[in-house]
Amino acid sequence: MSDAAPLLAAKGISKRFGGVQALKGVELSVAPGEVVALAGDNGAGKTTLIKIVSGVFQADAGELRYEGSAIRFANPQEARRAGIETIYQDLALADNLDVGANVFLGREPHRRVLGVPVIDRATMRAEARRSLDVLDIQLHRYDVPVRTLSGGQRQAVAIGRAIYWKARVLIMDEPTAALGVPEQRKVMALIRNLKAGGVGVIFISHNLGDIFEISDRIVVLHRGVNAGERATRATNPDEIVRLMVGG
Amino acid sequence: MSAPLAIEAPRARAGAWLVSARAWLFLILLLIFFEIWSRAALHVTFLFNGFNMQSIGVFTVQPLLLALGQTFVIISGGIDLSVGFTMGFAAVVAAHVINAAQPEIGPAGAFVVGTLVALAASAVPGLINGLLIARLRIPPFIGTLGMFGVARGTAFLLAGGTTISVNNPPLVFIGTQEVGGIPAIVIVTVAFLLGLHYLLAQTRFGQYTYALGGNRQAAVRAGIDVRRLTVSLYVLSSLCAGLSGILYTGRFLAGAAQAGEPLLLDSIAAVVIGGASLFGGSGTVFGTLIGALIIAVIQYGLVFIDVEPFWQFVAVGIVIIISVLVDQTQKRLGGGRQDE
Known part of the structure; x- marks a missing residue:
């Protein structure tokens, strides 16, 4: 857990799509200047959680707290106006x-x-x-x-x-997935710069190397529930993989 | 903060100027070609003949107007196949309304009312195109092809299968007279073109049109109302066609359903020759102007030097293919992404 009060916190988030319980009582928070890695196997609910936090989906249950007070985002524009920006894999740039x-x-x-x-x-x-x-x-x-x-x-x-x-909060979905190795280094350096600037960063990644290099804290999802949460200093890749596969 | 990240310079620069200049260069070469040919074969000048230049100007107006609206639509990643018959539809509506109104409210009033009603009527096919494409997700090629048929049939029905002659002094003045040696129809078209250039190059509307063609998702995530934008673009395209139809009525003293029939392909060709990509995201108003001029010079020039008129189709067709080839080659060589 981070020492600072969380800037953004998702508490007890549940989301169902038809017959599928995508998330069930999930917790996620990020403090200013903190880098949180969101890990989990495919289908663990990482992307759904991110989309709830960034206003794309609305949670069925649970609440979002931003700077200490409860908040609801009807759409991504509202979340962005509040200072929560999301960078998707395809970057959303007009080439x-x-x-x-x-x-x-x-x-x-x-x-x-x-x-x-x-x-x-x-x-x-x-x-x-x-x-x-x-x-x-x-x-x-x-x-x-x-x-x-x-x-x-x-x-x-x-x-x-x-x-x-x-x-103030930057959410990144697989920021290095499409990049070559030198470019991955640059993006890691960018995240460090953001952290130094007091931005809270949440990033989804499959790459344990990246996760251990840059994050302060690792939140692991497994089949729509929190499988564990560790300070990065106090854990190791084996333990994280075990949590990811539900061991 | 860490040390500055060394990032290599983009290398797209060199090609960029050449791309914008190549259509101009081609137009100049064409003019030189016709000049040499007509001096050699006919012993007269092609280029320094005021009548030729005026004729090419007037000749360019109708396909250019269709192409201007088409430019916006193509930049956004769509296409509008209905413009030719929207033009004919507007021409017929303008002729009917002016003929009906002129005895009641005089030539000036009839001109104003006829123009406004024809423009409003021409907006309808565009509005329907836009709604079909933006709301019901019908592919532009199919939606506007359907409208091609609907506008065509409606125009012929309204015209009763014939041409509607009309004699309205203000409209005839614009269609046939000159101001300071320049045909009035050309002056009107240039003014309209400058307005569209401003819209495309200097406003958010234009910027969002490029963004929509470049990456629809990016536009959506940036908070742009892409559905409304799409509807506006097809309405704009059909208004351009409507204006073209009204000017046609002034030029030929008649409204005809088939006024724009041969112009659809010329309009798309002008946009493509002018440097736009049919995949969307690029194109300019001045590029389209040059494209339309190139087509007009080829068509008029071949007639002037006494080549059989059917060669026009061959020549314009070859130019279209070459310009697309040049564009794709250029993209491969210079404009492609320089990934690791």
């Missing part, structure tokens, strides 16, 4: 738009030219650069389509967007 346009997608600033409002691309690029600077990421150009960036750079743009919009 054909540049870095600035992706960071500001849906929230574009305007400037006036001869009284006519136009999208302020220069500001979007400059601000995108600033938010990536905070993450110690430098791109050589910010005006190229993100399609031309590498996997790690794209991951950085997605994270940069979350940071720019003042995410």
Whole structure:
């Protein structure tokens, strides 16, 4: 358990899809500057839990507490407005738009030219650069389509967007799954930077190497219930695997 | 904080300028080709003949207007096959309404009412297309193909199977007269084109159109109402077709259901030659303008140098295929993702 009061906590969350009990009384919390790994085999309920926390699904039972008070998110926009950003595996970047346009997608600033409002691309690029600077990421150009960036750079743009919009909790679904080894290192470094900046990070991963390298705490789900929770310092991969397979 | 993460420079740059310039280059080469040919074979200038330039301008108007609406739809990842007959439908509606209104409220009033009613009528097929595609998830190719038939039949029924002649001075002025040596119909079209350029390049509406074509999920997650956007895009496309139909009525002093019949493929070709991808996500208003000009110059130029008119189809077809090939080659070489 973390010393700090949790920033976001899910308590007693249950969710049923038709005849399938996907989650049953699940607990998950994250404190500012804490990295929590959410582990579990396929079908354990990790993604369902994440989608409840980020407003995609609503829980059948249980409650979400954010900064100490109960909260409900009717949709992902509400969760995002509250400061909970989710980065999905496919990143949700528009490949054909540049870095600035992706960071500001849906929230574009305007400037006036001869009284006519136009999208302020220069500001979007400059601000995108600033938010990536905070993450110690430098791109050589910010005006190229993100399609031309590498996997790690794209991951950085997605994270940069979350940071720019003042995410206080960042949820990442398999952030390194699609990346080569050097790029995985970069994303690990990014998560460390976020942690240093006081962001609470929840990340789903199958990769025990990543989990043990970066997390402070590991929450293991098995068949929709909490199978265990360990401080990363005080456990080892064998124990986590045992919890994951329900041993 | 850790040491700065070294990240390599993207290399997409070099190709980008060439891509936007290649359609212009091609247009210039075409003009030079026709100039040389007509000097050699006919001993006259092609390029420095005001009548030729005016004719090409007027000739470009109708397919260009259809192509402009098509540009937005194609960028968003869709296609609108119904524009040709939406144009004819609007032309017939404009002719009927003006003929009915002119004796009552005079030419100016009839012009205004006829134009507005025709535009409103042309919005209907677009609205239905948009709702079918956005709400009922019908693929754009099928939905708008259905509308192609519906608009076609409705237009011919309204026209009683014939052309509706109309004589409305303001509309005829726009369709046939010049202002300062430039055909009024060209001036109207250029003004409209500039407005659409602003909409596509400088507003959120345009930005979201690109985002929708690039990654629909990304647009949804960014909080963009993609259903409403989709409906708006098909309505915009059919309004462009409607304007084209109204101008047709002014140019030929008649509304005809088949006004836009041959123009559907030209409109899609202009968008593609102008650099848009049929998979969505790219394209520009000025690219489409160049695409439409290229088609018009080929068609007009071949007639001018006395080549059998059927070669037009062959030439335009080859240009379409080449431009798609160039686009795909360019994507493979320069624009592809540079993953590890």
